[in-house]
Amino acid sequence: MTAKRPGPTVLTGKFIRLEPLTFEVLPELHSAIGTPAVFAGGYGGGPQGYRADVGDFVEWAKTYYSWETGNPFLLRALGGPLDGVAIGTSTLGDFDERREHAHIGWTAFDPRVWGSQVNAEAKLLMLALAFDAGFGRVKIQMDILNERSQAAAAGLGAVREGIVRRDVLRADGSWRDTVVYSILVDEWPDVRAGLTARLAEWGDRPVEYRER
Secondary structure (H helix, E strand, C coil), rough: CCCCCCCCCEEEEECEEEEEHHHHHHHHHHHHHHHHHCCCCCCCHHHHHHCCCCCHHHHHHHHCCCCCCCEEEEEEEEEEHCCCEEEEEEEEEECCCCEEEEEEEEEECCHHCCCHHHHHHHHHHHHHHHCCCCEECCCCCCECCCHHHHHHHHHHEEEEEEEEEEEEEEECCEEEEEEEEECCCCCCHHHHHHHHHHHCCCCCCCCCCCCC
């Protein structure tokens, strides 16, 4: 099957909806992830990349996200008291159609939904989009200092491939080592089953805020 970058689309699950990220909704995104806790793990270049001011965040986001070469999404909760509220972002990007490679990254969630059903369903929806479009390998990577994201990737069933040393310049001028995980199309049925089982444990409980 020949891989082809999917067009802009809305992905709807049981607990969340992913819609194309636009400049207009960046202030909403700031309300979800504009907190030092998100950047502490290396997001956006690390702690020095944090923008408390919404205007500064919007200008930064206009160049940070993969607008031209990827499909960035805004995540909203579905149902319950947070219905329609922005809770994070993620992107399916770095498309290499010839090699059938794609990348799920630029991911950040409101800390108040960490440990909820959000990450599992976001990955389930985005992985399905990638593999249905003919991609054979989906990469997930993070700063080596971000132990939370490493545990989350392993929990998805992704395979740790290794470390790319001195890979990306952090906002403070230091160089980050990048930990790389991936999921192959042959592994997708087992990963999908695992994610589906994890989401089933939540029953009909909607996404709710937890204490930061």
